[in-house]
Amino acid sequence: MYLNEKVVENRLVGHPGQAIYKMVLKGQAAQTAQPGQFVHIRVAESFDPLLRRPLSIAGINREREEITIYYRVAGKGTRLLSQIRANEYLSVLGPLGTGFTIPRDGEFLLIAGGIGVFPIYSLMEAVAQPQVKIKLFWGGENKEFLESAGLKHLQDLGIDYEITTLDGSLGQQGLVTDPFRKYLAEVSNSFAGVKDKTKTPPLWAAACGPPGMLKAVTEICLENGIPLEVSLEERMACGVGACLGCVCTVRDAAGNLRRKRACKDGPVFEAKEVVWDAGV
Amino acid sequence: MQEYSNGHQVDLTTRLGTLVLRNPVITASGTYGFGEEYAAYCSPSSLGAITVKGITPLPRLGNPVPRLAETPAGLLNSVGLENPGLEEFINSYLPKLAQLDTAVIVNISGFSLEDYSLMASALEEHSRPKNRDQARSGGIAALEVNISCPNIKHGGMAFGTNPKSAEAVVQAVKRNTTLPVIAKLSPNVTDIAEMAKAVSSGGADIISLINTLLGMSIDIRTQKPVLANKMGGLSGPAIRPVAVRMVYQVYEAVELPLIGMGGIATWEDAVEFMLAGASAVSIGTANFVNPMAPLEILKGLEDYCRQRGYHSVQEIVGLAHG
Ligand SMILES: Cc1cc2nc3c(=O)[nH]c(=O)nc-3n(C[C@H](O)[C@H](O)[C@H](O)COP(=O)(O)OP(=O)(O)OC[C@H]3O[C@@H](n4cnc5c(N)ncnc54)[C@H](O)[C@@H]3O)c2cc1C
Ligand SMILES: Cc1cc2nc3c(=O)[nH]c(=O)nc-3n(C[C@H](O)[C@H](O)[C@H](O)COP(=O)(O)O)c2cc1C
Ligand code: FES
Numbered sequence: 001m002y003l004n005e006k007v008v009e010n011r012l013v014g015h016p017g018q019a020i021y022k023m024v025l026k027g028q029a030a031q032t033a034q035p036g037q038f039v040h041i042r043v044a045e046s047f048d049p050l051l052r053r054p055l056s057i058a059g060i061n062r063e064r065e066e067i068t069i070y071y072r073v074a075g076k077g078t079r080l081l082s083q084i085r086a087n088e089y090l091s092v093l094g095p096l097g098t099g100f101t102i103p104r105d106g107e108f109l110l111i112a113g114g115i116g117v118f119p120i121y122s123l124m125e126a127v128a129q130p131q132v133k134i135k136l137f138w139g140g141e142n143k144e145f146l147e148s149a150g151l152k153h154l155q156d157l158g159i160d161y162e163i164t165t166l167d168g169s170l171g172q173q174g175l176v177t178d179p180f181r182k183y184l185a186e187v188s189n190s191f192a193g194v195k196d197k198t199k200t201p202p203l204w205a206a207a208c209g210p211p212g213m214l215k216a217v218t219e220i221c222l223e224n225g226i227p228l229e230v231s232l233e234e235r236m237a238c239g240v241g242a243c244l245g246c247v248c249t250v251r252d253a254a255g256n257l258r259r260k261r262a263c264k265d266g267p268v269f270e271a272k273e274v275v276w277d278a279g280v
Numbered sequence: 281m282q283e284y285s286n287g288h289q290v291d292l293t294t295r296l297g298t299l300v301l302r303n304p305v306i307t308a309s310g311t312y313g314f315g316e317e318y319a320a321y322c323s324p325s326s327l328g329a330i331t332v333k334g335i336t337p338l339p340r341l342g343n344p345v346p347r348l349a350e351t352p353a354g355l356l357n358s359v360g361l362e363n364p365g366l367e368e369f370i371n372s373y374l375p376k377l378a379q380l381d382t383a384v385i386v387n388i389s390g391f392s393l394e395d396y397s398l399m400a401s402a403l404e405e406h407s408r409p410k411n412r413d414q415a416r417s418g419g420i421a422a423l424e425v426n427i428s429c430p431n432i433k434h435g436g437m438a439f440g441t442n443p444k445s446a447e448a449v450v451q452a453v454k455r456n457t458t459l460p461v462i463a464k465l466s467p468n469v470t471d472i473a474e475m476a477k478a479v480s481s482g483g484a485d486i487i488s489l490i491n492t493l494l495g496m497s498i499d500i501r502t503q504k505p506v507l508a509n510k511m512g513g514l515s516g517p518a519i520r521p522v523a524v525r526m527v528y529q530v531y532e533a534v535e536l537p538l539i540g541m542g543g544i545a546t547w548e549d550a551v552e553f554m555l556a557g558a559s560a561v562s563i564g565t566a567n568f569v570n571p572m573a574p575l576e577i578l579k580g581l582e583d584y585c586r587q588r589g590y591h592s593v594q595e596i597v598g599l600a601h602g
Contacts (some may be wrong), residue, residue, distance in 0.1 A: 043568075242317035243310065
């Protein structure tokens, strides 16, 4: 949909040095938004910056007709976005793309790297608990980042989570894949005695973050036979599948390499089809 | 001169030789997919024509990512002609395109003269409507010969920067089709008029210009080119003055009707191209910014003509000359 959404809120959250903003938009986007989808926002009416900016939908409130976005000021476009005030209107294309599959049973393991946690927020809210048990593994640079990017929000939601930081300022020091791997080992030990695998609760996984992390998580999930969906980030122009600027590479059933469009066929893909470091 | 009231009808019909369009607004190849992607925002039935993504004889994966780099009021792309190939295009895409209530221009690219001949003759078979449903649009309306894509290593632009080979490519296509042939020129040449004359002697019915300008962007943090392919084609408002100049020059050099493009984002831009000599305009990168741009441009063109008392949009073509 090609929309004019009203800015209800747009403010810095957390430590100023982290430059993370929360934006709430009111309008039609909330009606059909699904976790994992994104909106393509025109940050200014001029032609510089020229392109729209893709931002994940981090919260969906259909009753209030509101979606929430979290963004980090990364350059010119997001800086202009941060200057927009409440009650102004923004040109929004969306909701766009194909989102996450939402499990109905078992345990849902979520792995997020850095600001990759933002689309995970709306996903967590869409999962019916306690029928589905959620556990989040989230890795960030340091304590300041995690606090600014929504640690308190997680605590309020009462989600079971484990965090890691690169500098050890909060949680365990290291990569988010460390506790994830460890947890899977514990789970498989605790079910070691169960012969009939249909008696163990199914495990599902979803991940969003930098490509290196997604690749590592994919390997871990493949080893453990856990179906995983990943949300990929690519530079985008059109956002609707017309320009072929945002492709990722997949291997089809016949074993041939193919391109898929992150904006239309994704951004969420089945991890097992993605070819990492395709080199072509 | 006849006086018109403010409410008079402006005839939007656009005649490009034998190619007749209901209005002069077209969408540019590579920016409008295969007609489906933008259908929800801007109905193809309100456009003069749509141009589909460049097709090659065999499927192509195109270049690695990153394929996009934004520059001031511009976009560098190195998609590298990713496309499903001729056979898949004919089997899976063409039947759907033929259902659209608009003229469909098929953009073709090759690496040799044989490639171009082969595609022209294969598409010739599909150029006529197959049934009543298709009769409204008439299958394929025209072939646009892309001799100017900067994103592939061999062929492509080599044809577009050498007048002799440009002429030969157009001739090869012309021999294998009854459809109107549009020759799409590359701006990456010293003398655009010379290229226009060459494709004109090759038998082109229409000339479209410009394709993207070869460019580059370097990330000062990583100290490496932003695009995986290093170089790419620049499009968007940044290239508009170059495109207007070239349309103006080509209008003086040849008699053929012109389709102008390059950075058109508003109706004012479209008027500028028509005054320079374009009989129709194509909208590319602007679609990414505003998916309604083609419709807004059409409306603005019509209003401009109405307010100035023209009864046909074609009356403004070339007025900047002489
Ligand atoms: C599907 C998707 C969802 C996203 N969700 C979020 C989100 O929820 N929160 C958030 O903070 N960021 C998100 N991003 C990244 C965000 O789009 C970029 O940070 C932003 O476009 C940078 O724009 P800029 O002008 O500030 O920076 P600049 O560096 O000036 O941008 C220059 C160009 O590069 C592109 N670009 C730069 N970084 C990225 C990147 N990481 N991914 C894709 N394109 C990039 C820009 O779109 C622009 O075209 C998402 C990206 C995608 C593809
Ligand atoms: C992403 C992208 C893909 C393109 N692909 C093609 C193509 O396949 N064939 C072609 O002839 N031109 C292609 N072009 C060029 C456009 O059709 C057009 O000539 C050019 O972008 C200038 O117009 P604009 O500034 O309005 O975009 C492409 C342009 C872009 C931006
Ligand atoms: S951004 Fe254009 S196809 Fe994905």
